[in-house]
Amino acid sequence: MAQSSIMPGFRPAISFTIVYLSLVVLIPLSTLVFQSFQLSWDDYVHIITNKRVLSSFRVSFSTALIAALVASFFGFIVAWVLVRYSFFGKRFFHALIDFPFALPTAVAGIVLATIFQPSGFLGRLLIDSFGVQVAFKPLGIVMALIFISIPFVVRTVEPVLLEFESSMEEAASSLGATRLQVFGKIIFPNVFPALLTGFALAFARGVGEYGSVIFIAGNLPYVSEIVPLLIVTKLEQFDIEGATAIALTMLVISFLLLLLINVLQYWVRKRSGQL
Amino acid sequence: MNAITQPVNPAKLVERQPLALQDADWVRWILIAIAVSFISLFICLPLGLVIFKALSKGIEAYGAALSEPDALAAIRLTLLTAMVTVPLNTVFGVAAAWAITRFEFKGKSLLTTLIDLPFSVSPVISGLIFVLVFGAEGWVGDWLIAHDIKIIFAVPGIILATLFITFPFVARQLIPLMQEMGNQEEEAALSLGASGWKTFWAVTLPNIKWALLYGVLLCNARAMGEFGAVSVVSGHIRGLTNTLPLHVEVNYNEYNIVGAFAGASILAGLAVVTLILKTVLEWRK
Amino acid sequence: MNNTFTNIVFAAVLSVLAANEARAAEVKLLNVSYDPTRELYKDYNTVFAKYWKAKTGDSVTINQSHGGSGKQARSVLEGLEADVVTLALGYDVDQLYQKRKLIPENWQSLLPNNSSPYTSTIVFLVRKGNPLAIKDWNDLVKPGISIVTPNPKTSGGARWNYLGAWAYALKHNNNDEAAAKEFVGKLFKNAAVLDTGARGSTTTFIEREIGDVLIAWENEAYLALREFGSDKFEIVTPSLSILAEPPVAVVDDVARKHGTTEVATEYLKYLYSKEGQDIIGKNFYRPTDPEIAAKYAKQFQPLELVTIAQFGGWDATQKKHFADDGVFDQIYGPGK
Numbered sequence: 001m002a003q004s005s006i007m008p009g010f011r012p013a014i015s016f017t018i019v020y021l022s023l024v025v026l027i028p029l030s031t032l033v034f035q036s037f038q039l040s041w042d043d044y045v046h047i048i049t050n051k052r053v054l055s056s057f058r059v060s061f062s063t064a065l066i067a068a069l070v071a072s073f074f075g076f077i078v079a080w081v082l083v084r085y086s087f088f089g090k091r092f093f094h095a096l097i098d099f100p101f102a103l104p105t106a107v108a109g110i111v112l113a114t115i116f117q118p119s120g121f122l123g124r125l126l127i128d129s130f131g132v133q134v135a136f137k138p139l140g141i142v143m144a145l146i147f148i149s150i151p152f153v154v155r156t157v158e159p160v161l162l163e164f165e166s167s168m169e170e171a172a173s174s175l176g177a178t179r180l181q182v183f184g185k186i187i188f189p190n191v192f193p194a195l196l197t198g199f200a201l202a203f204a205r206g207v208g209e210y211g212s213v214i215f216i217a218g219n220l221p222y223v224s225e226i227v228p229l230l231i232v233t234k235l236e237q238f239d240i241e242g243a244t245a246i247a248l249t250m251l252v253i254s255f256l257l258l259l260l261i262n263v264l265q266y267w268v269r270k271r272s273g274q275l
Numbered sequence: 276m277n278a279i280t281q282p283v284n285p286a287k288l289v290e291r292q293p294l295a296l297q298d299a300d301w302v303r304w305i306l307i308a309i310a311v312s313f314i315s316l317f318i319c320l321p322l323g324l325v326i327f328k329a330l331s332k333g334i335e336a337y338g339a340a341l342s343e344p345d346a347l348a349a350i351r352l353t354l355l356t357a358m359v360t361v362p363l364n365t366v367f368g369v370a371a372a373w374a375i376t377r378f379e380f381k382g383k384s385l386l387t388t389l390i391d392l393p394f395s396v397s398p399v400i401s402g403l404i405f406v407l408v409f410g411a412e413g414w415v416g417d418w419l420i421a422h423d424i425k426i427i428f429a430v431p432g433i434i435l436a437t438l439f440i441t442f443p444f445v446a447r448q449l450i451p452l453m454q455e456m457g458n459q460e461e462e463a464a465l466s467l468g469a470s471g472w473k474t475f476w477a478v479t480l481p482n483i484k485w486a487l488l489y490g491v492l493l494c495n496a497r498a499m500g501e502f503g504a505v506s507v508v509s510g511h512i513r514g515l516t517n518t519l520p521l522h523v524e525v526n527y528n529e530y531n532i533v534g535a536f537a538g539a540s541i542l543a544g545l546a547v548v549t550l551i552l553k554t555v556l557e558w559r560k
Numbered sequence: 561m562n563n564t565f566t567n568i569v570f571a572a573v574l575s576v577l578a579a580n581e582a583r584a585a586e587v588k589l590l591n592v593s594y595d596p597t598r599e600l601y602k603d604y605n606t607v608f609a610k611y612w613k614a615k616t617g618d619s620v621t622i623n624q625s626h627g628g629s630g631k632q633a634r635s636v637l638e639g640l641e642a643d644v645v646t647l648a649l650g651y652d653v654d655q656l657y658q659k660r661k662l663i664p665e666n667w668q669s670l671l672p673n674n675s676s677p678y679t680s681t682i683v684f685l686v687r688k689g690n691p692l693a694i695k696d697w698n699d700l701v702k703p704g705i706s707i708v709t710p711n712p713k714t715s716g717g718a719r720w721n722y723l724g725a726w727a728y729a730l731k732h733n734n735n736d737e738a739a740a741k742e743f744v745g746k747l748f749k750n751a752a753v754l755d756t757g758a759r760g761s762t763t764t765f766i767e768r769e770i771g772d773v774l775i776a777w778e779n780e781a782y783l784a785l786r787e788f789g790s791d792k793f794e795i796v797t798p799s800l801s802i803l804a805e806p807p808v809a810v811v812d813d814v815a816r817k818h819g820t821t822e823v824a825t826e827y828l829k830y831l832y833s834k835e836g837q838d839i840i841g842k843n844f845y846r847p848t849d850p851e852i853a854a855k856y857a858k859q860f861q862p863l864e865l866v867t868i869a870q871f872g873g874w875d876a877t878q879k880k881h882f883a884d885d886g887v888f889d890q891i892y893g894p895g896k
Contacts, residue, residue, distance in 0.1 A: 006462060008471030013374035017386070020367045024438050025393055031407040031414060032400070052889070074313045081310040085303055093311070095550040096318050102496035102546030103321070104520035105398070105503060107539040110527060111321040114328075119769040122316075136753050136770055147317050179298060201395075208397030211502040218753045219711065221892055228399040228503075232756070235403070236630035236714050238637075238655060239884070244407070247400045254395040258388050266384065410638035411660065420639070423817075428640040510640045511625045512590060528626070528759045529598050530787045 032251060035244040047245040052221050053230060060227040063138055064206030067145030072199045075153025076191075082154070083161040097154050100147050105211030112144050113216040136218035141226065144212040149202035156198035160191050193268035197261055204257045208250065325543050328536035340526075340537040348514045349522035349538070352430065356518060357498040360437045364494055368445025369487070373475075376453040377461075387450070393442040401439050402507025405432055428510030433518060436504040441494045448490030449483055456482055492553060496546050587612075587620040587823055592642035594629040594716055594806070595759040596780045600843040601646070607839060608830055612823065620823055628757040629716030636662070636811065643815045643824040646808040648716025648758075650674070651874035653807050662813040676805035677831035678845035681865060682717075682724040684796040685765065685774040685781045692772050696798045697728040700773060701746040708753050708771035710761045712881075712888055716806075717758035719882060721775045722748075724802040726881075727866040731800060745891035766793070777804070778860065782844035797861035805868065 036044065047053065081087075082094055100108065116123045116134040126132045134140050164187065172182045210228040218224040227250055234243040298306075330337055340346060371390060375383060393401065408414050409426035419426060426432045460482070464474040480487075502520040509516045517525060519538050526534035593601060605622040612620045625632065625640070629648035633655050636642045647653050653675075656662040668675045686694050692705060700707055710718035725744050733739035752771050755761040758780055765774035766788055773796075774781070781795050808828050815821040830836050837847040841856035871877045881887045 006465050007377045007458060008465070009373060009475075010378045013370040014378075014380070017367065017371040017374050020363075021371075021386075021389060024435075024442055025389065028404040028408055028435075028439065029392070029396075031404050035407055050884075051893075074309070077306055078310040078313060081307050084298075085307055087307050087311075089311075091554055092551070093314050095554040096314065096322070096547070098493065098496070098550055099318050099322060099543070099546060101493060102500050102550075103325075103543055104500040104523060104539065106506075106520060106524050107325065107502075107542070108321065110535075111324050111539075113768060114324060115320060117768040117770070121320075135768065136764075147321070150314075150317060179302075204395035208395060208400070210397060210399045211506075214756065219756065220751065220754055221711075228397045229756070231397075231399050231403070232631075233711070233714050235634060236628060237882075237884075238630070238634060238659070242884075243403065247397075247403055250397055251400060254397075255388070255392060258391045258395055262384050262388050262391075406638055412638060416639065425639070425641070427638065428635065510635055511627055512623050513625070515623060525626070528595070528763075 029251065032244055032248050035240070036248045039241055039245060043241070044245050047242050048249060052225070053246060055222045056225045056227045056230045059138060059141070059223070059225060060207050063141040063226075064145055064203050064209075067142045067149055067206050068199050068203040070142070071146050071149035071153050071202050072195055075150055075198065076157055076195055078150075079154045079157040079161055083158055098151050101151050105148070105209065106215065108147055109144060109212035109215030112147060112212065113140070116140060116143060116216065135216050136224070138217075138224050140216035140218065141213050141224060144216050145202075145206040145209060148205060148209055148212060152201040152205065153195070153198035156194050156201065157191060160194040164190060193264065196264060200257060200261045200264070204254055204261075207257075208254065322543060322547070325536055325539050328532060329540040331536075332533050336533050337537050337540075340531070340534040341541070343534070345514045345517070345525075346522060346534070346538060349517045349519045350541070352433070352517070353499050353519040355430070356434055356437050357495055359434050360441055360498045361491060361495050363438060364441055365445050365487070365491055367442075368447075368449055368490060368494075371446045372449035372453050372483075373479075375450055377458055390443050390446050393439050394447075398440065398501070398503025399507065401504035402436055405436055405439075405508050409435075427508045428512075428516060430516070432508040433505050433516065436508045437498050437501055440501050440504050441497045444494035444497060445487065445490035448486045448493070452483055452486045453479075489553065492549050496549070499545065500542050587618050587820060588818075589620060589622045589643045589820060589824055589827060590625065590641060591622055591644050591646060591827075592625045592632050592636055592640060593646040594632060594648040595626055595757045596717070596777050596783070597646060597806075598624070598626050598759075599783060600779075600840065600845065603843060604831070604836065604839050607835060608827055611830060611835070612826070618823075620827075622827070628714055630714060641814045641818070642811050643818060643820050644808060644810050644828055646806065648804075648806050649719060649874060650805070650807050650868070651878050652716060653809050654874065656809070656811065660813075662811050663809050664812060667809045668807060670810075671808065671828060672832055673848045674805055675807040675809060677808060677828070677836065677848060678806065678840045679848060680778045680804045680806070680845050681801045681863070682720050682775060682798075682804065683778045683781050683801065683861075684798065685762075685776055685784060685793050686772065686796055688792050688794055690794060690796065694773055694796055697725050697743075697747075697800075698732070700725070700750065700775075701743060703750075705750050705773065706752040706771045707747070707750045707773045707775060708755075708761050708765045709748075709751055709775040710758050711754040711756060714756045715758055715761075717777050717780070717804075718754075718761075720777070720802050720804045722881065722888065723866075723868070723871060723877070724775075724798070724800075727802055727870075728798065728800050741887060741891055744887075748888075748892050778846070779844040782859075795861075797863050800864040800866065803865040803867045 082090065113135050114120055118124065118127055118133055118135065120135070123133070123135055126134055132139070134143055168186050169182055172186055173179070177185070208228060210226070213226055214229055217226065219229060227246060231243045231246050234246065375387060405427055406413060409419060409432060410416055411420060426435070460478050461474050464478045465471070469477065500520055502524070505518055506521060509518065509521055511517060511521060511525065513525065519542060523535045523538040526538065591601060601624055605624070609620050609622065612618060625642070629652045633645070633647060633652035636645060636656060637659050645653055645656065650668060653663070653667065657665055657667060664670070671677070684694060686692070692699070694700065699705070709721050712718040712722045722744060725747050726740050729740035729743035730737070733743070753761070753764050755764055758777060761774060762776060762780055762784055764770050766784055785793060785795065808831065810821065810824045810828060812821070815824045831840070832849065834849065834852060837849040837852035841847045841852055841859070844859070846860060847853045847856060868874060868877065879886065
């Protein structure tokens with residue numbers, strides 16, 4: 001199986017990887033699949049096409065999509081600024097990017113709800129000046145997901161921006177291209193695949209996020225009820241079948257999303273001649 | 276190929292661009308302003324609020340909130356969980372990265388995707404699957420009851436759920452880096468007669484140490500901060516199965532705001548200190 | 561480096577084991593309860609431990625777990641080893657018999673008052689001065705009123721909320737179910753936030769300052785006044801509400817295994833004693849002992865109370881109102 005190489009350690013490394021992967025991830029996840037076999041196809045379709053289930057999928061996917069888009073836009077600017085410019089406090093900001101990873105999601109939810117609640121620091125400002133209520137509306141979900149998404153976008157774009165060969169840029173500008181043209185024709189197309197990866201990761205993570213969202217969402221069925229909350233709701237009504245059916249659907253979607261990311265990266269490497 | 280997040284040596288960040296490639300001052304300032312406001316709004320403000328709320332009744336109340344027995348028990352459990360999960364996932368990360376980047380084999384991209392999977396699975400589902408396996412009505416439930424072994428609603432369940440959640444972190448840091456490095460250096464060492472282990476310690480490890488450190492830090496931060504999945508398998512017994520994030524939630528629900536945010540501040544502080552430390556260390560390199 | 565690290569892990573594991581060992585020398589009980597009883601059992605556990613020590617010489621430590629009533633029942637079913645459960649609804653406790661026979665079928669007749677040592681009811685919490693002049697359930701269905709209640713699908717307390725509104729509507733519409741359906745539908749259309757649990761709703765109303773009215777457990781409303789000051793909120797007691805009877809039960813199966821049947825039973829029985837009832841009254845639950853109830857009578861407003869039995873019991877009510885595609889799902893439709 002392994003390519004002939006003088007590299008040692010394939011067997012132990014791959015065996016350990018596969019055994020550990022199976023024990024920690026695959027076997028537990030497979031229960032979800034087997035549990036769902038107890039349902040007939042018709043039952044499954046009935047559960048999934050329930051109006052409330054469908055709207056929760058709509059809420060989860062649309063808010064995750066918007067959040068990933070916003071985070072990609074601003075995350076790109078943040079990465080650009082961190083890589084290309086120098087300014088006071090840059091190291092500090094650079095270090096803080098991973099903060100959303102480390103903060104327990106429940107704390108993130110409580111804190112964001114405090115900031116964006118109608119009587120809160122920013123919440124009041126937004127209501128007074130734009131008449132927009134953030135917390136306890138679908139917009140609140142978007143805010144929580146943006147918070148979660150920041151590190152994904154910044155950390156995927158940063159290294160690519162850093163490794164970017166400035167010789168092409170130089171050549172283009174010496175040929176008289178404007179800054180904007182250089183950016184649009186040379187820089188952006190090269191960074192775009194990384195940005196897309198960051199976007200996809202943020203999106204995949206956002207769809208499944210639970211802890212931070214429930215504190216700020218309002219949780220109204222058909223309006224601001226997310227899929228993970230519906231899974232919890234089904235469980236609390238002693239409806240394991242319903243919960244696993246929805247969970248399996250989400251699992252398949254996450255798997256496909258990740259596969260898409262990996263195909264994307266393969267495509268990028270191929271295009272850039274690494275393969 | 277990019278990982279979840281990738282380490283960037285911050286020292287590189289200050290390299291100046293050639294003059295011709297510099298953006299106009301106004302562009303620079305606008306972009307810096309946007310970036311700084313965005314980070315301030317979404318990261319500094321929440322961080323500041325955690326600290327502000329934790330200290331809102333003074334430093335003594337803060338100290339008291341953290342030295343209360345339930346808080347100490349939660350801190351102990353959180354540390355234990357991290358001490359078990361981080362080393363295991365680190366060993367796994369190195370082994371997986373070695374296998375994936377140093378050899379060609381069939382099903383490699385499937386394997387890579389599967390390693391990523393826990394990362395995009397909803398925390399609610401991550402908890403649910405362990406209930407389906409180890410719960411009283413789960414796959415091995417009867418056997419566990421017969422032998423009086425407790426997995427979920429006890430420490431082993433919390434550790435398992437945390438292992439699952441933090442599974443990809445180290446591997447995903449190492450894989451892209453080791454892929455980019457190629458294996459010429461290692462092949463050279465091996466052809467000079469160095470043993471496999473020696474090559475790894477003397478050649479590979481020095482090259483990957485920053486990525487490894489970064490992966491371990493992220494893994495650790497996530498292990499200590501995980502809420503959703505652990506909440507499903509914990510049982511929420513005060514002083515016994517509450518981790519620090521769950522302790523925060525319990526205190527918040529009991530109107531004990533200082534207690535809640537004092538707990539949160541430890542987690543936030545730990546994260547910020549390690550991240551800054553890492554930046555400083557890399558800078559000195 | 562490796563050695564030190566192994567030692568640290570080892571020491572940590574040992575210290576955890578040792579901690580468990582030390583606790584095993586005394587009797588331990590796990591009380592799995594619902595959300596708003598946190599303060600009640602914190603007080604009660606201390607008093608009971610003292611009583612048990614005086615009576616038997618043994619020291620007893622009571623561990624608490626709190627959460628939504630349905631979630632807690634599910635955890636016990638999945639293996640959380642509760643010696644006693646003290647939940648919000650008879651329905652949730654009954655699942656322990658229905659699904660896994662952890663308790664006997666006649667569990668509810670084992671202790672007085674249908675195994676409910678305390679009762680409560682559903683009232684409204686409004687902002688100081690009651691600016692919208694809310695007096696009764698019919699004020700909650702007016703357009704523009706924003707109410708906060710947990711979701712009846714996930715919260716035991718919210719099911720009592722729903723039934724209180726339903727009972728009021730039936731009474732004022734000559735028992736016309738269609739009218740009641742419309743009334744409760746209008747009420748839930750005014751909900752600004754549906755939290756998953758009772759405590760979450762209280763936090764939303766008080767700390768997030770969302771909504772004009774919080775529909776809450778009576779005890780939860782009084783506790784909020786005590787914690788956050790009666791200068792900010794006031795309680796409105798409707799003319800009619802539901803008599804909420806949160807039941808308690810020894811989880812026989814677990815207690816037998818732990819050898820704690822005796823202490824667990826006594827733990828619940830002592831709730832009915834004068835001392836237990838007094839703590840219950842102090843924590844704003846309604847005592848069932850007539851003498852203690854009289855002592856705390858002035859703390860509660862008088863109102864007409866409807867019982868769950870008048871709805872035909874929990875099984876029927878759950879099926880009719882809260883199951884998937886039940887009445888609640890029908891009235892809480894999309895786009896409404």
